[in-house]
Amino acid sequence: MPFTPIHLGPGLVFKAIGGRRFSFMVFGGAQVLMDIEPLVGILRGWDVLHGYTHTVPGALVIGTIAGIIGRPISEFALRLLRIAHPPFTWASSFAGAYVGTFSHVALDAVMHADMTPFWPLLAGNPWLSAVSIETLHLICFAAGGLGLALVGGQALARRANGTPPR
Template identity: 25%
Template sequence: MPFTPFHLGPALLLSYLIPYLDVWTFLIANVIVDFEPFLVLSFNLDLKYGYPVHGFFHTYIGGGIVALILAHAMAFIYKITGRNYDMERLRITALSGVFLHITLDSIMHPDVKPFFPFGFSPLYGATYEFNIYMFCAFSFLAWLILKFFIRSSIEGWE
């Protein structure tokens, strides 16, 4: 899903339901690997060199590298801003977010080969693309309801 905000729906919902996850790291992790399709399409790397739109960084190995770099970048940001952080929590959060992104994309896009170096995608076509979009949209809707309606009504009872 290059250039779409759809990954943010599941990211917001899961970070709300699983308080262990660092919200900012998880949100960024769910969209950061789309720098690859952005660069490929911006520089016509797919047409000029045959580089797939979803290449190495849309694999669990490549995504894992991105996630660990993100975790350390977030630790650096938190350190210079004086915010407390747990490095293990940042790593787990970043890996979870990136892997969620890759998993969703591997269901939708035939060029995503998540199990590199193996050139297959057992998840591709597991469901219709429309279902993935609806899952992402309904995740966002569920987060909105939980965050702003149910939470505020519960707080009103306290």
């Protein structure tokens, strides 16, 4: 299924580590952009759903697009929702975008046989079934729980110290 929310779990860990240097919003947007090709493939009945976009070069292109459009879209959404936030930088936008697209390729490579993640350098998918799909999902859910706990703990500590959000 395209647009799987379990990809967001590892993103929360990156947010906890990167703070304001990592945009979780752009990370999430990059996940959606990555799965436009599989969605179109499902609707059109393609045999290969995870084609060029699910390769390292595809992740680079989509990450660049996500980084460029992610900052203004995220700033607009935060302003529209009246959510206070620290200054949004291009570096945080591109960090979220590239971590989003490259992690997407890595996670999907473990579970989708129609992928060739290292195209054009390597045929096939050497990561296929590196772990079971159940284990992969468990890792993503555990990362989400860890990331949520870390981000929440950091927010509580900042509130207690009176420091601004990261």
